[in-house]
Amino acid sequence: ELKALQESSILGMGSSDVKKILEGITAIIERVIDAEKVVMLFPDEATQELVAEGPVVGLNDDQVARLRIPLAEEDCLACEIFRGGKVAFSNDINDVRIVPRFREMLDIRTVMIAPLRTATNTIGVIKVINRREGDFSDEHVRLLSIISSRAAMVIENARLRDELEASAVIAERTRLAREIHDGLAQNLGYLNLKLPQVVGLVENDTGKALEELGSMRQIVQESLTEARQAIVDLQAPVSNK
Secondary structure, three states, X not given: OHHHHHHHHOOOOOOOOHHHHHHHHHHHHHHHHOOOEXXXXXXXXXOOEEEXXXXXXXXXXXXXXXXXXXXXXXXXXXXXXXXXXXXXXXXOOOOOOOOHHHHHHHOOOEEEEEEEEOOOOEEEEEEEEEOOOOOOOHHHHHHHHHHHHHXXXXXXXXXXHHHHHHHHHHXXXXXXXXXXXXXXXXXXXXXXXXXXXXXXXXXXXXXXXXXXXXXXXXXXXXXXXXXXXXXXXXXXOOXXX
């Protein structure tokens, strides 16, 4: 338990990369519980399924792609845990709650599933699979409970940071678009209208044409300055503070 606490306490520190966090979680479970296969499943609102999401341990890409469980499926341990159950394991190879097609595909002999539950909702489940029969115990349940509770909080925080960063990017782009419209775009529109008039003045009133060209040159310089600043702003990192 101390090892599980120590391992899980560093999850997400200094990182908001959800993929890296998931990789860290699966690696911790593999080490602490000596698991042969580890996979996390998250709800897909569009299809109403629990869908496997990598990184994983012990599964190939085809197995991950095929591991989709309808949330409405009856006699499904993963769905039962997601809907509100606690960490549970099954060492019974004939347990009807283990969906037969997945038992065969993943060569399941023993399985343990934990909810990824935050303070407000359940965001997914962790599935730990071994081929060894009778392999999981109450001690493993305690360990996975520690890891899953910490993992859920870290995953949720990382997702919230991603949402905040995305909102900050959208707000910054909106600001830049407004500034470009109010400044650069209007200047270019004005120059586009003014240029034919200046061309007409060249033959009839050279002095006036030169005066107008001087004004237009000033506007071009201002527009170049605005364009360069817009480029700098686009290249600068966006803060979500």
